[in-house]
Amino acid sequence: MRGPDHFERTRSRDLRAAQTSAEANLWGKLRGRRLGGYKFVRQEPIEGFFADFVCREQKLVIEVDGATHSTDEEVAYDARRERILKAAGFRILRVQNDDIRTNIDGVCETILRTLAPDSLSP
Template sequence: MAMSDQVSMFYNAKPHIFEKAKYLRENMTLAELKLWDLLKEKQVQNLRFRAQHPIDIFIADFYCYPLKLVIEVDGGIHQSSEQKEYDIGREAEINHWGIKIIRFTNNEIEEDLNKVIDEINKICSIQKLELKTL
C-alpha cells in the first residue's frame, strides 16, 4: 500500500493506534463477532469492510473505505452520560473527515441481526448514490 493511501485510509493514525486496533480485533465482543461474520469477505454489496479500523486517534468498529462509512456497535457502556458525550465529540471529529457513522446496540444485533443487515444494506445503497453525486 502506498504511503498516500495509508494517510488517506487511516487518516494519519499513529503506530500505537494500530497496535490497539490489533488488540481489539483479537478481542471482539460477541455482538461485534456476530456482525463481522456478515460483513467480512464482501458479503454486503460486494463491499470490503475492515474490523477495528484506525481513523486518526480513533478506532472504528467496522469501516468501509469506498463508502466512507463507519459502523459502531454500542455495548451497555454507551448508555452512560459521559460516554454519550464522548461519542458525540468523537462522531463530530470523524464526520470532519467526511465519514458517516451508523450505530447499533449489542441488543439490536443479538435480537434481530436480519434487521441490522437490512439497515446496513439500505445505508450502503444511499452512500453509493450520494458519493457518486459528489
C-alpha cells in the same frame, strides 16, 4: 511513511482479539465482502479513534454500542468522536448489541440501505 504507526497497529490487533460477541456476529456478516460486495475492515484507526467497522469506499463507519454507551461520559465522548469523524467525511451508523443478537438480518438490511448509492449525502 504510509500506514498506521506501531501503536495503532498494536491497538487495532488488541481490539480485534477482544471483540464482543455482537461484534463477532456482525463481522461474520461483513467480512470477505459478504454484504452486498462491500469491503469492510474492523478496528480501523481514523483521526485518533478506532472505528468498529469501516467501509472505506463508501466512507461509512459502523459503531456497535452496548450498555456502556449510555453513561453521560460515554455519550459526550461519542458525540465528540462523531463530530470529528463527520468532519473527516465519514457517515456514522450506530447499531446496538441487542439488535445484532436478536435481529442480525434487520441490521444487515439497515447497513445495505445506508450503503445504497441514493443514500449518500450530496
